[in-house]
Amino acid sequence: MGLINYNIEKYSPKQLVVIPLVLLVLSLLFIGFNMMSTGMPVTPGLDFSGGTAVTIRTTDTQDDLRAVFAGYPLTEISDMNDAKFLKFGTMDDAQSKSLVTLVGQKYPDASISQISETFGKSLQYQAFIALIFSFIGMAIVVFLSFRTFVPSVAVVLSAFADIVMTAAAMNLVGITLTLGTTAALLMLIGYSVDSDILLTNRVLKRQGKLQEKLAGAFHTGIVMTSTTFAAITALFIVSWIGSIQILMEISAVLLIGLLFDVINTWLTNAAILKWYVQKGGVR
Amino acid sequence: MNSAEIKAILTDWRVATLIILVILSLVAIGPHIDEKGNLATNLQYGLDLQQGAWIQLELRAEVVGFTTDEPVQEFVTKLSNSLDADVELIDANHIEIRKYYTQAELEQKFAEAGGKLTSYQQGVSKDTGSHVKTILETKINSLGTKDAKVNTLAGLNNVVRYIRVELAGVDMAEAQEIVGKQGKFEIRIQTTGNQTEHVLFGDVITSVQRPQKDLQTNSWGVEFTLSEAGAQAFQDAAIRYGATEDPDNHYLAMILDNKTVYSAPLSSNLASSLKTTSTRRMVASTGTGNAGSDQATSLEIHLRAGALPVDVAVAGSGSTSAPLGERYKMMCILAGIFALITVGCVIYYRYREPGIVLPMVLINASEVLILLGFIAAIKFQMDLPTIAGLIAVLGTGIDQLVIITDEILHEGKVPSPNLYLKRLARALGIIVAAAATVVIAMVPLALMDLSTLKGFAIITILGVLVGVIITRPAYGRIIMQILSK
Numbered sequence: 126m127g128l129i130n131y132n133i134e135k136y137s138p139k140q141l142v143v144i145p146l147v148l149l150v151l152s153l154l155f156i157g158f159n160m161m162s163t164g165m166p167v168t169p170g171l172d173f174s175g176g177t178a179v180t181i182r183t184t185d186t187q188d189d190l191r192a193v194f195a196g197y198p199l200t201e202i203s204d205m206n207d208a209k210f211l212k213f214g215t216m217d218d219a220q221s222k223s224l225v226t227l228v229g230q231k232y233p234d235a236s237i238s239q240i241s242e243t244f245g246k247s248l249q250y251q252a253f254i255a256l257i258f259s260f261i262g263m264a265i266v267v268f269l270s271f272r273t274f275v276p277s278v279a280v281v282l283s284a285f286a287d288i289v290m291t292a293a294a295m296n297l298v299g300i301t302l303t304l305g306t307t308a309a310l311l312m313l314i315g316y317s318v319d320s321d322i323l324l325t326n327r328v329l330k331r332q333g334k335l336q337e338k339l340a341g342a343f344h345t346g347i348v349m350t351s352t353t354f355a356a357i358t359a360l361f362i363v364s365w366i367g368s369i370q371i372l373m374e375i376s377a378v379l380l381i382g383l384l385f386d387v388i389n390t391w392l393t394n395a396a397i398l399k400w401y402v403q404k405g406g407v408r
Numbered sequence: 409m410n411s412a413e414i415k416a417i418l419t420d421w422r423v424a425t426l427i428i429l430v431i432l433s434l435v436a437i438g439p440h441i442d443e444k445g446n447l448a449t450n451l452q453y454g455l456d457l458q459q460g461a462w463i464q465l466e467l468r469a470e471v472v473g474f475t476t477d478e479p480v481q482e483f484v485t486k487l488s489n490s491l492d493a494d495v496e497l498i499d500a501n502h503i504e505i506r507k508y509y510t511q512a513e514l515e516q517k518f519a520e521a522g523g524k525l526t527s528y529q530q531g532v533s534k535d536t537g538s539h540v541k542t543i544l545e546t547k548i549n550s551l552g553t554k555d556a557k558v559n560t561l562a563g564l565n566n567v568v569r570y571i572r573v574e575l576a577g578v579d580m581a582e583a584q585e586i587v588g589k590q591g592k593f594e595i596r597i598q599t600t601g602n603q604t605e606h607v608l609f610g611d612v613i614t615s616v617q618r619p620q621k622d623l624q625t626n627s628w629g630v631e632f633t634l635s636e637a638g639a640q641a642f643q644d645a646a647i648r649y650g651a652t653e654d655p656d657n658h659y660l661a662m663i664l665d666n667k668t669v670y671s672a673p674l675s676s677n678l679a680s681s682l683k684t685t686s687t688r689r690m691v692a693s694t695g696t697g698n699a700g701s702d703q704a705t706s707l708e709i710h711l712r713a714g715a716l717p718v719d720v721a722v723a724g725s726g727s728t729s730a731p732l733g734e735r736y737k738m739m740c741i742l743a744g745i746f747a748l749i750t751v752g753c754v755i756y757y758r759y760r761e762p763g764i765v766l767p768m769v770l771i772n773a774s775e776v777l778i779l780l781g782f783i784a785a786i787k788f789q790m791d792l793p794t795i796a797g798l799i800a801v802l803g804t805g806i807d808q809l810v811i812i813t814d815e816i817l818h819e820g821k822v823p824s825p826n827l828y829l830k831r832l833a834r835a836l837g838i839i840v841a842a843a844a845t846v847v848i849a850m851v852p853l854a855l856m857d858l859s860t861l862k863g864f865a866i867i868t869i870l871g872v873l874v875g876v877i878i879t880r881p882a883y884g885r886i887i888m889q890i891l892s893k
Contacts, residue, residue, distance in 0.1 A: 244464065311853060372743070372792055
């Protein structure tokens with residue numbers, strides 16, 4: 126895209142990694158802090174912590190709703206466009222059945238979902254395993270396709286930074302970890318590696334001046350990121366209008382992650398590659 | 409482009425494959441006007457895009473590994489007594505305990521019975537899991553609910569811990585009632601002619617065994633146990649109505665929800681022993697061969713009156729109302745179209761060349777179409793995460809088309825065919841590596857039973873594969889023709 130000029134010639138690799146490195150350290154600290162206070166790197170949502178969620182499209186105010194559900198452990202009400210999301214703490218079978226009946230009478234068009242605490246725990250464990258395996262699998266593919274140590278590490282490192290920064294940002298803006306957002310984080314692993322592979326491939330396998338290759342890769346890479354960004358923005362806007370919480374959360378996480386991906390690919394990864402090439406790691 | 413060139417493109421096998429697949433997909437999706445005059449397709453929707461409810465049940469049982477120095481059968485019997493639970497041997501060193509116990513409790517009981525616990529997992533064996541599934545299906549079908557799905561969720565270790573019941577078209581309260589409902593079971597005895605008298609209700613049946621084959625007679629049967637009081641009532645009725653003297657004229661009938669599910673006379677052995685003593689254990693035999701085995705299977709379910717062999721707890725549930733489902737569906741279609749348009753705008757901003765932008769967007773759209781066709785063909789249920797996956801495929805798909813275009817247009821020159829192929833190969837190299845990472849990243853999700861995310865992962869993987877195998881090569885062929893103009 127003509128608007129942005131990518132020229133990192135005048136900066137040394139060290140200067141380039143300063144910003145992402147500071148961001149990464151801050152994110153790790155932030156996540157670490159969250160881990161100490163809640164036991165999870167990102168605050169778990171309904172899917173993992175258990176509880177009951179009710180989605181209602183209504184003109185009733187939050188106070189009206191609080192009055193209706195006074196007898197139940199209502200923990201949170203949030204607004205999204207014309208929908209209200211209610212969250213309830215754990216209840217026994219009888220109470221939860223009576224809640225279902227009450228919702229059915231007062232708001233027949235509501236949708237309800239309920240997850241027990243133990244089931245949430247088991248989902249959480251499985252999601253964690255999935256995330257670890259995905260990451261390891263991705264790293265193996267990267268190493269197999271480049272077969273050189275430093276460039277592969279650079280790719281894996283930027284993907285790792287993407288996930289960590291996005292997770293920290295989720296805490297910051299109040300997006301919880303649910304099945305949907307876990308999927309989004311996994312998708313990010315795939316997305317972030319896309320542009321990294323392009324960059325590494327161009328720099329290592331093409332002839333020409335380093336700066337030209339970097340600029341050429343950026344030229345292509347930024348278009349790739351903006352098309353993906355465009356598609357996900359469309360999803361975000363529509364899910365906001367339609368107040369579809371799960372899609373909105375997935376798209377928000379992807380958008381945040383794509384922004385960090387730009388930083389991590391074109392600063393972190395590019396810097397490491399530049400250092401590697403200048404050091405004479407490539408013919 | 410003249411007609412000869414167009415013909416050359418269309419007859420290229422890569423392009424031809426793409427076109428054929430798009431046509432097949434359209435057929436599979438089958439847009440048509442339904443009887444209400446609305447536009448309908450063959451696509452199936454999950455329970456967040458249409459009215460329905462799901463309930464996920466946790467099976468309160470354990471599969472444990474054990475070692476013992478005692479004879480295995482004796483050990484199992486001893487355990488069964490001390491735990492007051494059904495204990496089934498799964499294989500040489502694993503048993504299933506059909507009652508909830510913590511690992512610590514079991515370790516102690518195992519030690520007392522002369523064995524050692526080596527592993528502990530909550531859930532039941534695959535066999536028991538599918539048995540529970542059959543019971544639930546039978547029950548739901550007998551209640552006339554048409555659109556029901558029951559799935560066991562087995563972990564990688566083959567232990568089934570959860571069962572998910574999905575019921576389309578009902579709300580949460582109805583769903584809970586259907587899943588929780590028990591049938592009314594009764595045994596009656598024939599008195600004279602067609603007259604029958606009540607003997608006992610299902611509540612006195614204390615346990616029901618799995619169907620077994622009698623090795624002497626080769627006949628299948630289901631063994632069940634009555635409580636003391638039940639056994640007494642059974643004996644009294646048999647004597648009072650003369651079944652002990654003349655069994656063949658006093659059939660016993662088992663009735664579930666007013667429907668006779670089994671009817672047979674007392675065996676001569678049982679008839680004579682009942683004259684003096686009551687008996688708690690009985691076998692209802694159902695005959696030989698496959699027919700006998702099938703009947704035994706359903707009789708077991710009936711004897712349990714729809715009750716499951718293990719206790720269950722509700723682990724999760726959810727419901728979507730009809731208007732909400734409709735609205736979500738509309739929004740998803742909107743999101744797809746909107747995404748395609750915005751992507752088109754970005755691409756146009758970059759290349760400013762309709763000759764490049766149009767094929768890109770069309771290829772992108774065809775990819776989604778092929779995926780939808782596949783989804784329709786395998787009757788996969790689309791849910792909200794699947795939609796997110798589809799839009800993600802749209803995003804990555806266009807990325808890869810950009811890589812191809814830029815690689816070929818490198819240095820702004822239109823390449824000679826030789827150089828073109830070299831560049832295309834290099835672009836495909838990047839794409840395959842990127843695609844492989846996405847696939848690998850999604851495989852754990854596709855293999856695990858994280859309920860809703862499985863569909864999302866499968867669709868993303870499929871989307872990437874369709875892209876790499878079918879649409880990318882076709883795009884490479886089309887763009888070459890356009891660029892060498």
